[in-house]
């Protein structure tokens with residue numbers, strides 16, 4: 001039987017549906033998954049003071065902070081993905097988030113302020129010690145923003161919890177990032193990909209099985225200081241908010257990777273994202289670009305198996 005539950009966590013809704021032998025087993029498995037997500041939040045939230053990452057973020061310069069091994073390993077992985085995306089993904093952007101006041105009402109920093117913020121931002125402002133799995137801040141104002149990968153990491157933890165309870169078919173929707181486990185009603189789950197500017201309107205459809213799909217765009221969340229619209233995704237290479245050009249959807253087995261890459265490829269922009277995606281066909285990449293009111297869809301080879309064929313008239317690349 002099919003059992004579904006929803007909670008509000010990490011600032012958004014998480015909906016989990018599972019196929020289970022009985023209602024009690026289904027509910028039990030979902031509760032375990034919720035528990036795993038709350039635990040991920042207690043490691044990763046930058047919105048509460050008592051999380052592990054908050055402890056690191058407010059530590060004084062030069063003092064090593066020992067982290068739980070799983071968090072340490074995750075940060076190490078992120079550092080690697082930062083390099084592999086040419087710095088387009090960099091969770092060390094905290095000082096830039098502050099400079100643009102993206103968590104407040106928004107503000108436009110002066111050139112000097114922006115240059116200063118850049119000198120305090122980036123994963124290079126943190127030193128890693130593998131033996132003690134500790135991290136040391138190198139600059140007072142440096143902090144790690146978990147926004148681009150926290151939901152993905154939590155989805156991974158939820159999947160592990162469900163599988164441990166013997167669940168083979170489940171569908172998780174965490175504020176728009178989805179994870180499909182096993183078979184849906186048919187052989188796969190069919191999932192809409194939103195129009196880049198109008199979130200409630202589907203632009204295409206993909207079918208998933210044992211995969212996660214994450215979409216990033218600038219029109220989703222923004223602030224508007226001095227009449228200038230600033231999206232919540234920054235280009236760490238320039239320190240500037242990325243223009244609202246469209247959206248990137250990434251399909252991957254690992255939900256953390258899908259989350260990381262959708263943000264990174266949005267930063268790269270449509271052309272560079274597709275260049276990056278061509279050799280990386282172990283992940284599916286769908287680029288939706290808004291051009292004069294029309295949506296142009298392009299994708300890599302890795303996406304083709306997931307495309308629902310009637311969903312677009314555009315061509316892959």
Ligand code: ADP
Nearest residue numbers: 088089090091145147148216232233234236263
């Ligand atoms: P959503 O949270 O809407 O799913 P994303 O996964 O794309 O969107 O994450 C965007 C968040 O990631 C931002 O709100 C911010 O916290 C953080 N962020 C913004 N730019 C970057 C970047 N270049 N690298 C890493 N993290 C970023």
Ligand code: MG
Nearest residue numbers: 148259260263
């Ligand atoms: Mg992301």
